[in-house]
Amino acid sequence: MKVGNGGGDGSRADATGMRIAIVVARFNEVVSQQLLRGAIDALVGHGAAEKDIAVHWVPGSLEIPFVVQEVAISGGTDAIVCLGAVIRGETTHYDLVADGAARGVARVSLEHRVPCGFGVLTTETLEQAMERAGGKHGNKGADAALAAVETARLAQEIRGSDRGEPGASRAPSS
Numbered sequence: 001m002k003v004g005n006g007g008g009d010g011s012r013a014d015a016t017g018m019r020i021a022i023v024v025a026r027f028n029e030v031v032s033q034q035l036l037r038g039a040i041d042a043l044v045g046h047g048a049a050e051k052d053i054a055v056h057w058v059p060g061s062l063e064i065p066f067v068v069q070e071v072a073i074s075g076g077t078d079a080i081v082c083l084g085a086v087i088r089g090e091t092t093h094y095d096l097v098a099d100g101a102a103r104g105v106a107r108v109s110l111e112h113r114v115p116c117g118f119g120v121l122t123t124e125t126l127e128q129a130m131e132r133a134g135g136k137h138g139n140k141g142a143d144a145a146l147a148a149v150e151t152a153r154l155a156q157e158i159r160g161s162d163r164g165e166p167g168a169s170r171a172p173s174s
């Protein structure tokens with residue numbers, strides 16, 4: 001039996017040599033900037049070179065899937081990190097934006113076989129968003145970045161396996 005060792009704590013997120021795109025929504029920019037800072041710091045802290053990180057700003061979270069698709073089609077990117085903040089208090093079409101972004105990114109990720117970390121916050125208030133963008137609840141931009149890198153590494157391992165063995169993921173060790 002072959003047992004992969006996925007973790008989820010970022011310990012397997014080795015970004016060395018990876019080319020990573022970050023697609024970040026300008027809407028609620030005060031939050032997005034913090035998510036972006038967290039993502040870049042996490043990527044560089046896990047071995048990525050700054051020159052290998054491309055940042056694409058889009059107007060709002062609804063535009064994220066299209067740009068993710070363009071990045072995927074253009075090729076050469078190992079992982080994509082999606083960042084944004086959808087805040088219910090400031091919109092009547094919160095559900096539409098939140099749902100559209102999530103479903104769109106998931107679809108592109110699967111259709112184009114590119115790992116995407118999803119760091120689009122969905123909160124009731126700006127305060128809750130800030131708490132998750134470097135505040136008391138951590139930085140979901142960093143979390144999304146490391147999730148994308150870890151998934152990209154796993155994909156490399158699976159695709160690189162030339163012995164025809166079934167792939168395997170590790171169950172939590174504890």
Ligand code: INI
Nearest residue numbers: 025027059060061062085086087090091
């Ligand atoms: N986009 C966001 O990223 N967050 C929001 O909270 C938000 N609100 O509140 O509406 C939002 N809307 C813009 C949307 O993403 C598109 O940019 C817009 O509809 C134009 O296509």
